[in-house]
Amino acid sequence: MTETASRPTVSQAPTAPEPRARRFRSELGYLLSGLPLGLAAFTVAVTGAALGVSTLVVWVGLPILAGTLRAARSLANRERRRVTAVTGRPMPSRHPLPSGTGWAGTLRAVRDPRPWRDLVHPVVAFPLQVTTFSVALTWTLGGIGELLYATWSWSLPRGDGNQGLAELVFDTSSRAADIGFNTAIGVFLLATAVPVVRALAGLQTRLAVALLTDDRAA
Template sequence: MTEMTSPHRVSHGTASPTSTVSAGLRAGQARRFGRELGYLLTGLPLGIAAFVVAVTGFSFGLGTLVVWLGLPVLVGLLRAARGFARVERRRVESVTGRALPPHHYRERGGSGLGGLVRALGDPQSWRDLLHMVVAFPARVVGFCLALTWTVGAAGELLYVTWSWAVPRDGDDQSLLDLMFGVDSRVADIAFNTGIGVLMAASAIPVIRALVALQSGLARGLLTNRYAAERARR
């Protein structure tokens, strides 16, 4: 007797298309989150270097401009600003997956004193220099919040594993006790774990907002679409 196979029977050894798509989306989200987190964490050392070069170079160049030494210093600073801008454009395009609007620099104005003076007249180079300064606070905030949100979320989610090390004798009080006057170990673990859940759930939008802030600064200062379009005409 031939056994009839139901057409509605689903093989348990093969993943359904829906679960495959869902797993792919989760993997894509995880990769994107990793890129965005890496962008924020690596932005601080780059921001420190850029800020120090910008402030030191501009102060020294402006202070020695009266003896003409500051002129080549400022020109060299603007060229360094171009280099930092080039790095940041690549970082933004890598983390967002989208190309930035075009940018345009004026051609070099030749050699000698006149060439140095004309080199100082490039607006985009000054915008690059401004970005080195104004992006520094955003990078500091981005680094601190990104590190706090991710490490803090992991620490709070795992609070049950290390809560035993928190002193609870005498005047030492838990966060829950300080806030609500509840002195309970179980309640303290539940409270801190809940904080970890909230931080983990909000980590993606928080990190994404910080990336949007920094990439917005780069888009606003390191690109000049209209100048680039005029240069191509």
């Protein structure tokens, strides 16, 4: 009688999900840092492209465009690293631009279609970055400010012509109603901050993935 030794099946433990607080901080940091970084990338992309295209007729624009595309490639790779950090899904960097010397190498770099997508991204993404930055900052800091309204509302001017939000909505001058109403707004903003920030970060990262994904990258 032959006994067949059965090898126990080893089940891999599921990867522990990222703590909610850490993920929220990561997404909020991604949104808040997106505006200054996006402004720098937008300035480089628009200025370089406009200068390069406008001077193509005298051939000066060709090296300017090539340099702008290389800068756009570097900025796009930085955005890929940011998206990888916030989503946990890697976005490989693009292959280097075609190399070469002289006008032939510069022309090959400009004719490569991939860096043009890197150049388009900051132009398209900048309006969204302004919006997500403003909403995320207002939602979180505004929520904290409203939650602590009772501690600083004394500094607001009172009297004729200086109506609070509760007085405008409910037509009451009660200080208790004013504090309660604003505190409730703060509770609502902070209670919904996690899904709102996650949705905003999702919009911004999906745009980056759509424009900056390089299927040919290693």
